[in-house]
Amino acid sequence: MTSRTAIFSLSCRVNGLKIEREIPSSRSLLEFIREDLGLKGTKEGCGEGECGACMVLVDGLAVNSCLMMAVQLHGKELVTIEGIKGKDGGLHPLQKTFMAEGAVQCGFCTPGIIIASEALLRRKPNATLEDIKLELTGNLCRCTGYEKVLSAVEKARGK
Ligand code: FES
Ligand code: FES
Structure with a gap:
């Protein structure tokens, strides 16, 4: 069969x-x-x-x-x-702040973290640090220790 x-x-x-x-x-x-x-x-x-x-x-x-x-x-x-692009078709604000903050190491987690952060900032442009932490609980990163990631998302707010 x-x-x-x-x-x-x-x-x-x-x-x-x-x-x-x-x-x-x-x-x-x-x-x-x-x-x-x-x-x-x-x-x-x-x-x-x-x-x-x-x-x-x-x-x-x-x-x-x-x-x-x-x-x-x-x-x-x-x-x-x-x-995921900026309004001018270039880098998105999250991509710029991740680079500026050094929030990417091996980069394996980065696409997923940027997607999760973008979803949050679309529905809550002034998200607090607690909102960001909560949103990223489903995204594991084995390299960065998360501090620079959180800082990069905070700096992308309102951009
Ligand atoms: S590959 Fe989908 S959640 Fe890990
Ligand atoms: S940068 Fe390597 S898993 Fe996050």
Whole structure:
């Protein structure tokens, strides 16, 4: 007996562009992003919702893409780290403050942390340090000790 995987016609927007793809219904959103779209800025860490390395924005909300199925993206807007830009099309304020503060070491956690921070600052532009700490509880970083990360997010507020 052979097993058959259902194919789904996915239509969505990715970093501002309309995308239509036939995908297996078993595809995770993380696999779709990295393998089908080739957007490697989204990282796979734990693969089970613990580290935040795979975080992306879906309709403006930060989600762990390893826990979401690609079919759930149908009709929605996906923003990956490649789609995070400043108003002038250059670096986003968070990217500038992370560089200025030295908040990046190996960089593996950084796309997910910037996505989580962007989600927070979109809905709460004047987020407090406590808000930032709370928002980043789902993002693990093994290198920085978090101090410079928190400082970089604080400095990006209101920019
Ligand atoms: S890879 Fe998704 S939360 Fe760790
Ligand atoms: S900079 Fe290395 S895991 Fe955060």
